[in-house]
Amino acid sequence: MPNLPEIQERIDAAVDQASKRLAEANRRIWENPELAYEEHIAHDTLCEILEENGYEVTRHAYGVDTSFEASFGSGGRLMIFCAEYDALPDIGHACGHNLIGIASLTAFLASASVLKMTNQPGRIRILGTPAEEHGGGKLDLLHAGAFEGADVALMSHPMPHHYYHETYGTVGAAGARLVAKQSKVAHYHGRTAHPAANPWDGANALDAVIAGYNNVSLLRQQMHPDQRVHCAIIDAPKRTNIIAGQTSIAWQCRSPKISDLHKLADRLCSCLQAGALATGCELDLKNETAYSDLLVNDTLCALYQGHMASYGQNVLKTDPNYIQASTDFGDVSYALPGIHAMFCIPVSEKGVVTHHVSFTEAAGTEEAFNICLTVGKCLALCACDLLEDDTKYNAVVSDWKIAKSGST
Ligand SMILES: [Zn+2]
Ligand SMILES: [Zn+2]
Structure with missing residues (x-):
């Protein structure tokens, strides 16, 4: 050799x-x-x-x-x-x-x-x-x-x-x-209505996204310094005169170990579900790739x-x-x-x-x-x-x- x-x-x-x-x-x-x-x-x-x-x-x-x-x-x-x-x-x-x-x-x-x-x-x-x-x-x-x-x-x-x-x-x-990473996409299904004439008939999917986002902002106070959560709104309303019927937001959460990531991902889900609950929308939450x-x-x-x-x-x-x-x-x-x-x-x-x-x-x-x-x-x-x-x-x-x- x-x-x-x-x-x-x-x-x-x-x-x-x-x-x-x-x-x-x-x-x-x-x-x-x-x-x-x-x-x-x-x-x-x-x-x-x-x-x-x-x-x-x-x-x-x-x-x-x-x-x-x-x-x-x-x-x-x-x-x-x-x-x-x-x-x-x-x-x-x-x-x-x-x-x-x-x-x-x-x-x-x-x-x-x-x-x-x-x-x-x-x-x-x-x-x-x-x-x-x-x-x-x-x-x-x-x-x-x-x-x-x-x-x-x-x-x-x-x-x-x-x-x-x-x-x-x-x-x-x-x-x-x-660090480990989990990607998720949240699709909110609301109900369109006229925002001035009959807003009470609508279920606002944009509000669902924003409520979920704000819940995650609260969650950040309790997260470990090595953990991260971040997002991009991928489907947002383009018109002001219709209460949003559909929105989508992509989220990623990260944690040093894959074992801790699952706990963080569960808390993220709760935040997003609460957004749907508060606004009367349906949430369709899809798990995308997770990297160890x-x-x-x-x-x-x-x-x-x-x-x-x-x-x-x-x-x-x-x-x-x-x-x-x-x-x-x-x-x-x-x-x-x-x-x-x-x-x-x-x-x-x-x-x-x-x-x-x-x-x-x-x-x-x-x-x-x-x-x-x-x-x-x-x-x-x-x-x-x-x-x-x-x-x-x-x-x-x-x-x-x-x-x-x-x-x-
Ligand atoms: Zn790279
Ligand atoms: Zn890169």
């Missing part, structure tokens, strides 16, 4: 060779932001690079139109790199998922080059995981069996530079605890931290605080051991945050692309560690079992 510097040399060479095409792919995905389940350009772009490199690609994998899959190797354990590539409405790649897709593709190409050199048992796979921002593509893929038989899942996510640098002086965190919190794997994080250090990148092993964001990789982290490393990219000014157009700009720079290549290399090195080393792999499984049981 080659030693670590030899493996690193091989990985550096493979990534160097692929970097021009990876840069073009990154540019194309960033310039063509696509929403959840509509990421056709990103899907085709990543599939083309895999095919150019001689890998057989299953396009539209697992019945998900914008998912894909390619594998390499035989025997041994199976590592899956998750590639995200969806964007946000109006603000493009403001979460930088173009970089996630490229980092995971880099990791796949790099670790495949190592397997070709060593001829050791072991399998790697890249899985296109669309719709992280809305809908939860990884939940579809989990249910369709895409992670069955896999041993470890790996991915990364960009953050603004100052997020870690200001507090910790680092350029990222190998492990970050993202993200489990952190200590051993895997230490491996990634060590590899990033070998490239001169100082990252925290684990972010001590909860990050108030959620990911469908949370559910993956409960199904099998995983890493969701956070890496910082340069931003034009302090105060830039994700889901803002200033972060869109940051996610399209050459500097951000270069960092994501390094991250991809380090994810590949982690995969190589776990394919080859039973002790490290067993430690990863043991950490995962402890984290799942809630004792960390």
